[in-house]
Amino acid sequence: MERSRPFDPKDFRQALGMFATGVTIVTAQAADGMPVGVTANSFNSVSLQPPLVLWSLARNARSLEAFRSAGHWNVHVLANDQEALSNRFARAGEDKFAGLALEAGLTPAPLLGGCSARFQCRTMFEYEGGDHVIFVGEVLDYDRSDRAPLLYVTGGYALATRVAGAVATKGCTASDCTPYSEDLLGYLLGRAHYQFLAGVRPMLDRHGLSEADFFVLALLGVREPLDAAEIAAHTAYTGIDVGPVLLRSLVARGLLQDQPGQCWTLSAEGRDALLHVLAAAKAVEADIAERLGGIGTAALRNLLKQFIAASDPGLPKLWSM
Ligand SMILES: Cc1cc2nc3c(=O)[nH]c(=O)nc-3n(C[C@H](O)[C@H](O)[C@H](O)COP(=O)(O)O)c2cc1C
Incomplete structure (x- = not known):
């Protein structure tokens, strides 16, 4: 032939x-x-x-x-x-x-x-x-x-990532079923976020921190000092109001320190609280990573980075500046 x-x-x-x-x-x-x-x-x-x-x-x-x-x-x-x-x-x-x-x-x-x-x-x-x-x-x-x-x-x-057979979408044929499925990215991302956060929340509570408080501490943990405009620019995408009231409250609780020129840095106490919460987050991550396996964790991290790049509203670069 x-x-x-x-x-x-x-x-x-x-x-x-x-x-x-x-x-x-x-x-x-x-x-x-x-x-x-x-x-x-x-x-x-x-x-x-x-x-x-x-x-x-x-x-x-x-x-x-x-x-x-x-x-x-x-x-x-x-x-x-x-x-x-x-x-x-x-x-x-x-x-x-x-x-x-x-x-x-x-x-x-x-x-x-x-x-x-x-x-x-x-x-x-x-x-x-x-x-x-x-x-x-x-x-x-x-x-x-x-x-x-x-x-x-x-x-x-x-x-490589294994096919998630157990979470395959169920068909939605009934006329009264909701106009979204369990494959909706927003649902998957939101649920993953809150399930992750649930593991960290006890440590946030122990330090009397709200999510917004933690956001500011984590931001200053990467780069400080920052002024109010810089903090606002980095947190705008969350929809959380990180305004003067929140910053004053963090200073009053001894977690931030005022610096000349309307800037803020972490206090020793703020850094300590941040490290405790980050350690709790790392423990939650290690637990989930073990369940997902090395391949699944690497693939998830890769896809999330791609998702973030594809949907980036133009945030200032936090780590590379
Ligand atoms: C992902 C990937 C797979 C490759 N697989 C082969 C292969 O199986 N056989 C081959 O001869 N070249 C393959 N190449 C190309 C060689 O690596 C490349 O030609 C190399 O320069 C040859 O080295 P040399 O000329 O210095 O001996 C591959 C390249 C890439 C990027």
Whole structure:
């Protein structure tokens, strides 16, 4: 059977890109003793018994001869915070290993740290694969961490998150049902916010703090001194009135200190209260993160950052100024 039609290379690549993969860096030691490494998403498992894996390398890769002659190579399954490392090993021509701490492995192949999993392999078979060479290796040793893996799909990096099957939307067919579903983002965000806050509220109460009080303390905890206009600019999006009355009340309760020029800083007491509430918030976060798992937590954080960027009304930058 002949190919049905001429393939447009870009379109063919895009079709292949619908298959989501992880991202790996494969390393080896060249005959001259220099380390080589490439970013590769062609990695896959082959066999459990014996333990075999494969990956393919472009024939025009500068490291091809090094991998062919090395006989051993290490596959590093990258973690979700290793995107920069992936980009570094995908660029030809730079010193890919500059500044990286290497660990000792079973073989001379360089071993990188901070990954989700690592497989130390020796070449078992080498196959011709068109414009690529396919390496099949026997796994001599492996290790893994609980770091969430980095994914690659439709030409970009992605994070894995499990499908929340248990909270799938229920159909709404009755004519009298409400015009929103449990998938409404506003509902999900609001409910998540209040459920999180419920865990922190006992500590707020212990220090006699309202949410508005805490907002001001948290703001000054990141940057101080701030004047009334700056505080208002940073808190406007909450709809909470952080005006002179609230600020005077915080000063009267010994939580803020007046500074020259109508500015405020945290008092020692205010900083202490802030640290207690933040510690409570971190404990709630740790508990939820454990239930969501490393992958779910990383994906949630990523999506919330994207949501905040997409809906940012133009707030002054709090951390980067
Ligand atoms: C996410 C990603 C996956 C890649 N996967 C492969 C792959 O499986 N095989 C390959 O030959 N190149 C792959 N590349 C491209 C190589 O990493 C890149 O061409 C690299 O510069 C080759 O290194 P070298 O020429 O210094 O040997 C990938 C690049 C990226 C960004």
